[in-house]
Amino acid sequence: MTAISIAFTLNGSPVSVDVDSAERLLDTLRYRLGLTGTKEGCGEGECGACTVHLDGLPVDSCLVPTYQVRGRRVDTVESLDPPALEPFARGGATQCGACTPGVVMTAWWIRDHPELLGTHTLRELMAGNLCRCTGYDGIVDSIGAVLGERGSA
Amino acid sequence: MHRREGLAKLTGRERYVDDLPLDDFLWGMTVRSPVPRGRVTAVRFGADVDWSAFVIVDHRDIPGPNEVILIERDQPVLAAGYVRHVHEPVVLLGHRSREGLRRAVRAVEVVVAPEPPVLDFRVPPRPDQIQYGRDNVLKRLKIEKGDVERALAQAPVVVSGTYETGAQEHVYLETQGMIAWLEDQVLVVKGSMQCPYYVLSALKHALARDESRVRVIQTPTGGGFGGKEEYPSDIALHAALLALKAGRPVKIVYDRGEDMAATTKRHPSWVRHRTGLTRDGRLLAQDLEVVLDGGAYVTLSPVVLSRGIIHAAGPYSCDNVRIAGRVMFTNAVPFGAFRGFGAPQTLFACERHMDVIARTLEIDPVELRRINLLRDGQTTATGQVIRDGTDRVAVLERALELSDYRAKRRAHAAFNETHAAQRRGIGLAAFYHGAGFTGGGEVHLNSRVRVAGLADGRVEVLTANIEMGQGTLTVFTQIAAERLGFAPQDVAIAEADTGRVPNSGPTVASRTTMVVGRLIERACDDLRSRLEVDAAVRGASLRAAIVRWHREHAAERLVGDAVYERPPGISWDDANYRGDAYGAFAWATYVAEVEVDLATYSTRVTGFVAVQEVGKVLNETLARGQVQGGVVQGIGWALMEECKFRDGAMINNQLTNYLIPTSDDVPPIHVAFLENPYPHGAQGAKGLGELPIDGPAPAVLNAVAAATGADPRAVPLTPERLMAIADFGLRSAE
Ligand code: FES
Ligand code: FES
Numbered sequence: 001m002t003a004i005s006i007a008f009t010l011n012g013s014p015v016s017v018d019v020d021s022a023e024r025l026l027d028t029l030r031y032r033l034g035l036t037g038t039k040e041g042c043g044e045g046e047c048g049a050c051t052v053h054l055d056g057l058p059v060d061s062c063l064v065p066t067y068q069v070r071g072r073r074v075d076t077v078e079s080l081d082p083p084a085l086e087p088f089a090r091g092g093a094t095q096c097g098a099c100t101p102g103v104v105m106t107a108w109w110i111r112d113h114p115e116l117l118g119t120h121t122l123r124e125l126m127a128g129n130l131c132r133c134t135g136y137d138g139i140v141d142s143i144g145a146v147l148g149e150r151g152s153a
Numbered sequence: 154m155h156r157r158e159g160l161a162k163l164t165g166r167e168r169y170v171d172d173l174p175l176d177d178f179l180w181g182m183t184v185r186s187p188v189p190r191g192r193v194t195a196v197r198f199g200a201d202v203d204w205s206a207f208v209i210v211d212h213r214d215i216p217g218p219n220e221v222i223l224i225e226r227d228q229p230v231l232a233a234g235y236v237r238h239v240h241e242p243v244v245l246l247g248h249r250s251r252e253g254l255r256r257a258v259r260a261v262e263v264v265v266a267p268e269p270p271v272l273d274f275r276v277p278p279r280p281d282q283i284q285y286g287r288d289n290v291l292k293r294l295k296i297e298k299g300d301v302e303r304a305l306a307q308a309p310v311v312v313s314g315t316y317e318t319g320a321q322e323h324v325y326l327e328t329q330g331m332i333a334w335l336e337d338q339v340l341v342v343k344g345s346m347q348c349p350y351y352v353l354s355a356l357k358h359a360l361a362r363d364e365s366r367v368r369v370i371q372t373p374t375g376g377g378f379g380g381k382e383e384y385p386s387d388i389a390l391h392a393a394l395l396a397l398k399a400g401r402p403v404k405i406v407y408d409r410g411e412d413m414a415a416t417t418k419r420h421p422s423w424v425r426h427r428t429g430l431t432r433d434g435r436l437l438a439q440d441l442e443v444v445l446d447g448g449a450y451v452t453l454s455p456v457v458l459s460r461g462i463i464h465a466a467g468p469y470s471c472d473n474v475r476i477a478g479r480v481m482f483t484n485a486v487p488f489g490a491f492r493g494f495g496a497p498q499t500l501f502a503c504e505r506h507m508d509v510i511a512r513t514l515e516i517d518p519v520e521l522r523r524i525n526l527l528r529d530g531q532t533t534a535t536g537q538v539i540r541d542g543t544d545r546v547a548v549l550e551r552a553l554e555l556s557d558y559r560a561k562r563r564a565h566a567a568f569n570e571t572h573a574a575q576r577r578g579i580g581l582a583a584f585y586h587g588a589g590f591t592g593g594g595e596v597h598l599n600s601r602v603r604v605a606g607l608a609d610g611r612v613e614v615l616t617a618n619i620e621m622g623q624g625t626l627t628v629f630t631q632i633a634a635e636r637l638g639f640a641p642q643d644v645a646i647a648e649a650d651t652g653r654v655p656n657s658g659p660t661v662a663s664r665t666t667m668v669v670g671r672l673i674e675r676a677c678d679d680l681r682s683r684l685e686v687d688a689a690v691r692g693a694s695l696r697a698a699i700v701r702w703h704r705e706h707a708a709e710r711l712v713g714d715a716v717y718e719r720p721p722g723i724s725w726d727d728a729n730y731r732g733d734a735y736g737a738f739a740w741a742t743y744v745a746e747v748e749v750d751l752a753t754y755s756t757r758v759t760g761f762v763a764v765q766e767v768g769k770v771l772n773e774t775l776a777r778g779q780v781q782g783g784v785v786q787g788i789g790w791a792l793m794e795e796c797k798f799r800d801g802a803m804i805n806n807q808l809t810n811y812l813i814p815t816s817d818d819v820p821p822i823h824v825a826f827l828e829n830p831y832p833h834g835a836q837g838a839k840g841l842g843e844l845p846i847d848g849p850a851p852a853v854l855n856a857v858a859a860a861t862g863a864d865p866r867a868v869p870l871t872p873e874r875l876m877a878i879a880d881f882g883l884r885s886a887e
Binding site for chain 2: 020030034035036037038039040041042043044046047049076077078080082085086088089090091092093094095096097098099100101104121122123124126127128129130131132133134135136137138139140
C-alpha cells in the first residue's frame with residue numbers, strides 16, 4: 001500500500017499525517033493521531049459510533065477514506081467543551097459509553113441546527129446512532145434538555 | 154448521584170481495550186473451521202504469504218490441558234484434529250499489520266473431512282449424529298410438584314400450545330477484545346469482560362500457570378448483556394497463547410462480522426404447555442416441556458436451562474406442576490449467557506400461553522392473571538413459599554392504570570372498526586425474575602469483598618465486579634458512601650484486577666447490587682470494627698479515625714472484609730430441584746401497545762409501560778435506564794432480531810442485515826417502580842438488570858394477537874412470519 005501525506009484541520013488545528021492510500025479516517029484518527037474518542041461499532045456505516053463532523057456535517061468516519069479530508073475540517077468528540085455535556089450525564093444519555101461519542105456528535109449537530117426540528121423529530125434525527133443500552137429515552141430526553149436550555153438562554 | 158464515569162464517556166476520554174496505548178505489539182487473529190463437523194485432515198498455509206513474518210499458534214502450543222474450563226471441560230481452546238461447529242478456532246496468527254493479518258487468515262485453508270452435523274435441536278438425532286452421551290442431551294432437569302397427570306385428567310378444561318423463540322445476538326456496541334503480555338514472569342491479560350475470575354481460572358488451567366503468574370484486568374466494557382460472561386475466556390486464551398509464543402504484547406479485537414458470527418447468542422427454545430383449568434380460569438395443573446439449543450459445547454447451558462425451567466410456570470399459584478427441561482447438543486456455535494439467562498424464553502411461552510388460554514376460555518386476560526397471581530404464603534413450582542409482602546396484583550393494577558388499558562381497549566376496537574389498513578391492540582405480560590445465582594449457587598461462589606481505609610481518610614472498595622454500562626461504579630460508590638456517611642468523592646472503586654481485588658463473583662445474574670452491594674455494606678461495618686468505633690461514627694469523624702489509625706500503624710493496611718452468608722431461612726435441594734430457588738424475586742407487569750400495518754404486515758410498538766417491584770431503587774436514573782434499555786432489547790427480540798443460519802453458520806452477521814431497534818423504531822418507555830425493600834439486599838435493593846428483558850416479547854405479541862385476531866406463537870414476529878399466519882388481511886379486504 002502506498003503512503004500518502006494528507007493535511008487537514010483537526011479540532012481547529014492544522015495536522016499533516018502519512019496514511020495508507022485506502023486508510024479509513026476512523027483508523028487515522030484512532031491509531032495514527034491517538035484520538036481514541038471516536039469508536040468503531042460496525043465498520044460499515046450502520047451504527048454511528050464513529051460519527052465525526054466533516055466541514056460541520058456529521059459523517060461515519062468508518063466510511064470516509066482519509067485522503068478525502070485533505071484540506072477540509074474534521075471535528076471529533078475531543079473538540080467539545082466538557083461542561084457543556086453535563087446535561088447528558090444527568091439525563092442518563094450514556095451507559096456503557098461505546099455509542100456515546102457518536103451520539104454526542106450527532107446531538108451537537110442538532111444543537112447547532114435547531115431548524116432541523118422543524119422537519120424531523122429528535123427520534124428520526126438520532127436514528128443513525130445505534131445504542132444497545134439506553135433504549136434511547138435517556139439520549140432523546142437529554143438532547144431535549146440541551147435544546148431547551150439553549151432555547152431559554 | 155450522577156453516573157460516576159459519565160463525563161469521561163461523554164467526552165471520549167474513557168479508554169476501552171482498543172483505546173489503550175500499546176507499544177511494539179502484534180495484532181492477533183483467528184483461523185476458524187469452515188464447516189459444522191468433521192475431522193481436520195490438513196491445515197494448508199498458502200504459498201503467496203511470507204509466513205516467517207507471522208507468529209503461528211495451534212493446539213500443540215497449549216502448555217496445559219486443551220480445555221476452556223467452565224462447568225465441563227469438553228470445549229477445546231483450539232480444535233485438535235476435530236471440529237464441532239462452524240467458526241471453531243483452529244489456528245491463531247500474530248502479525249504487526251492488521252491488514253496483512255487479514256490477508257494471511259484468508260490464505261490458511263482448514264481442510265475437513267465432513268461428518269453429518271445436527272443442525273435442528275427440535276429433531277431427534279440419527280445414530281450417526283450422536284456426539285454427546287447416548288442421545289445428544291447436554292443436560293436434563295426436572296421440577297415436580299403435586300400430581301400433574303391426575304390433575305390434568307380431572308381438569309374441566311385443558312389448553313395446550315407450543316411456543317418458540319429464536320437466537321438473539323447481544324450487539325454490545327464494543328466488540329470483544331483482549332490484550333496479553335508478559336511482565337517479568339507474570340502473564341497479564343487485559344480486556345472487555347464481565348467476570349475477571351472466570352478468565353483467570355481458564356488461563357490458569359489451560360496454560361498450566363498458578364495464580365502468582367497470571368493477572369487479569371478488566372477494561373471499561375462497552376456493553377456485555379451476558380455476551381462477555383464466558384466468551385472472554387476463549388479470546389483471553391488466544392491472546393495469551395500468541396503473546397507467550399511471540400514474546401511481545403498481542404491484541405485481539407474482533408470486528409463486528411467476526412463477533413456476530415463466532416461468539417455466543419441467546420439459546421433458541423421450544424416450549425410446550427399443557428394446562429388444566431377450571432372453566433373460570435383457575436390453574437389446576439401445568440405440564441411443561443422446555444427444550445433449548447445448546448450448540449456444540451456445554452458452556453453455561455445447564456444453568457441457563459435451570460433458570461429457564463424455574464421461571465417457566467410464571468408468577469402463578471398452581472398445586473400441580475411438572476416441568477421437564479433439556480438442552481440439546483447441535484453443531485452450532487455454542488449458545489450462551491444473555492440477559493435473562495433462559496427466563497425470557499420460558500416466560501415468553503408462559504405469558505403468550507396465558508393469552509391463548511384466555512381466548513380459548515373466552516375470559517379477560519387481565520382477569521386470568523389476577524386470579525392466579527401468587528399471593529403471599531403460596532408456593533412457586535419449586536415449592537418456594539413466597540412471603541415478601543409484595544402485592545403482585547397491585548403491580549398489575551398499576552400497569553393497567555398507567556397504560557390506560559381499559560380505555561385503550563375500547564378505543565382500539567373503535568379504531569379497528571373504521572380503518573381498513575391498520576389494526577391497533579394492547580397486550581400485557583406479568584412476570585418475575587429471581588436475583589442472584591440459583592439455589593446454592595451464591596454459597597458455592599463464596600464471594601468476598603474488601604473495603605480499605607486509606608492513609609488520607611478515604612476508602613477504596615475492592616471487588617471483582619465490573620462496570621459495563623449498568624452502573625456498578627456509581628451504585629457501589631453510593632452504597633459505601635451512605636454506609637460510612639462519606640461524600641462520593643471520598644470513595645474510590647478499585648479497578649477489577651485479580652492481582653488486587655478479591656473474588657466477589659461474576660458480574661451476572663442481577664447479583665451485583667443486591668448481593669455484592671450488601672457485602673460492601675458489611676465490609677464497611679467490618680472496617681469500623683477494626684477501628685473500634687461504632688456505627689454512630691460517620692463522615693468526618695470516621696475519616697479522622699482512619700487517618701489516626703494510619704498514623705499509629707505506619708506501613709500497615711487497614712481493611713474491612715466480608716464473605717457471603719446465606720440469608721436465614723433459605724434452603725435448596727439441588728438433587729430434586731425443590732426449595733428456595735432465589736433469595737428474592739423482582740415482580741413486574743408490562744403493557745405494550747401496537748399498530749399493525751395490514752399492507753406490509755409490519756408491527757410498530759406505539760406505547761409501552763413497565764411497572765416493577767425491585768425492592769429499594771438506589772438510583773432512579775440508572776434504574777430507569779436499565780429498564781428502558783432492557784425493554785428495547787426485548788422489543789427487538791420480539792419483532793426484528795433474527796439470526797439466520799445456513800449449515801450452522803450465521804449468514805446475517807452484520808448490522809446491515811441483523812437489525813436492532815433505532816430511536817425511531819420504539820416509543821418512549823414509561824417506567825414505574827413500586828418499592829418493597831428486601832432486607833438482605835444493599836439498602837433494600839433486589840436485582841434489576843435482567844427483569845426488563847423478560848416481559849416485552851410476550852406483551853408485544855399479545856398486543857398483536859389482540860389487534861389482529863392472529864395467534865402468533867414464535868419470536869421474532871417479523872412481517873414475513875405474521876403474513877404467513879394471518880388471515881385478517883383477506884378479511885379486511887372484503
Ligand atoms: S463504525 Fe462507522 S457506522 Fe459503525
Ligand atoms: S450506552 Fe452502550 S451502546 Fe449506548
